[in-house]
Amino acid sequence: MSQTPNSRPTIRDVAKHAGVSKSLVSLVLSDPSKVSSLRRSRVEDSIRELGYQPNLAARSLVAENRHAIGVVLGELQNPWVLEVAEVAREALRAAGFDVLFSAAAIHDGQGIGPAELQALRDLRVSGLLVVGSADDTASFEAALGETPAVFVGSGREPHANAAVVSVDEAQGFSLVIDHLVAGGNARITHISGGSGPVAALREAAYHRAMQRHGLRQQVQVVEAGPSLQAGYNAVAQLLASGARPDALACFNDLCAFGAIQALDEAGASAAVTGYDNISLSSLGRISLTSVDSDFQDLGRSGARLLLQLMRNPQGKFARQLTISPRLIVRASSVGNA
Template sequence: MATIYEVSKLAGVSLATVSRVINNTATVREATRERVEKAMRELGYQPNTMAQSLASNRSNSVGVVVSELNGPFYGTLLSEIEKAFRAVGKHVVFAASHSDQAIEQQSIEFLKSRRVDALILHVESVSDEYLAKLNQTDCPVIILNRDVPALEKQCITLNNRLGGYLAAHYLLQLGHRDIAYIAGPQWKSDARDRYLGHCDALREAGIEPNPELFYEGDFQETGGTQGFLALQQKAIAFSAVVCGNDEMAAGVIAEAHDQDIDIPEKLSIIGFDNVNFSHYVYPKLTTIDYPIASMGQMAAHWILQHVYQQKTPPLQQLFEPKLVIRDSTTHYDDNCAKNSP
């Protein structure tokens, strides 16, 4: 097994220079860094991670807590974070909280006990006060998809209210007036903001939101199916459905197919997130693009810049959603029979 002494000799530099390259603890000329890294590759030298941690007082690892580890939304987020850190020789440790306050705290404390250098948190249940107190420890925190007043400069968020507005506004432009809404859990700020944006668009068009056309789902495909069936039992008809995310929209599409309801001629459907399956369902789903990959990458860049003192592209905190028009929506006219009980 190659040693640091052999790397030093082959690269023609001192042991201290090799150490600085390995631990990234000081500025090294780019040409020198490349020479050391080339020698390491040629010799097959693998740095001792324990020694690196002792030398730099860093574990070279970052902890990430999200609600779930499965599904297209979180899969995209985690993949982008891992890719950004792997490119610079850092490691990522993931934990799932299942939107449970106790599990969120346990996951955070576990990752801290593993001496991660920073935390990326996509959490929903722990309080703002807990997060502010956490940030006062020696483990920097970056928050995704949530505004925490005490951590204003460490929050990377999406304008969810605008996204909700864009979905309803587009359907109104198509001539729809009786628009049903299947929401995510309203205790979640993003789900609540999306519905508020929906109501903004309706009121702008002179339409008061009808509680009979509202169903609170769970952001799961089954919640979309259950929501659609529940709405059909109401005493009011509707020609379009807005869903709080794409998974629930997929549930509505599946149930509509089972009932032989033509989409979009008899029912227009729009989702939120623009996850990878949204252009594979039939018909392809009109949705609101949630740039979660870019937001995950930005969280990684924040840590690389503030914790590891590495140069990154300019940081961005607020992201804007965009309407993605596909085949699940169309114009409403008087010949289109609304869904009725």
């Protein structure tokens, strides 16, 4: 059976080619176990011969994608998000699910909002995994509806049918400040991540850790953002003002990369730490001390918790998992005091 040049075969073409009804083709695609092997084979042969590919969006309008999970990615400039998402994807695929990705480009510092979740929920996926900072001022209940969801590294609290996997930010920044103080640094400046919820958690942890060490008078926070450029701009302006901190405790690794560049260009030195321990941080030319939030554990835990929610939404299990971080000490914070 010939097709019009550049046309895409439809489910109607498959039905005509196989000599069956369109509804039977739909049943083969959605629940093949309900179709006899002979008729199923005829339909599958026609699908292969015609090169038919189901339209996922169209199918979702009439039936739930029972074997698909949506993953929403925020902070796309941060490799940490992709590292966590890839681990989760492998775990979800191993459990028999297809994974649909939606990228949310976050530039206002507020994180992923309800609209990004609604876009995937409209495809009627069985569950949603959100990786990256999420807007802590927004309500996600309407966007989620009955769809189970897990937020990973979002800075949000669990609610209704949504669970959370997070890093112990207080412990992470305590490790940073303890390390810097032990190295003889007192004037420790925090280069913040902006206005998002995770940035707020890390800044609060910085304040507590400095106070615990009796360094309240040395507290200084410089507004920046989660990107390399934001870190560079913030530290360049700080140095231009004449300030010379002993150490820069940065919101994340990208921010720290920018801070190091600004220090180099100004001919200044300071201990520098990051957060997330992305793979670039271990390169010899960078050698960044960083808080390792264990993206492997975050990804696997997020996938496992989502599968639990999907199988048993009312189950009695922890809806909030907290990962304990560790500090990876490298050259960027050693020998600058």
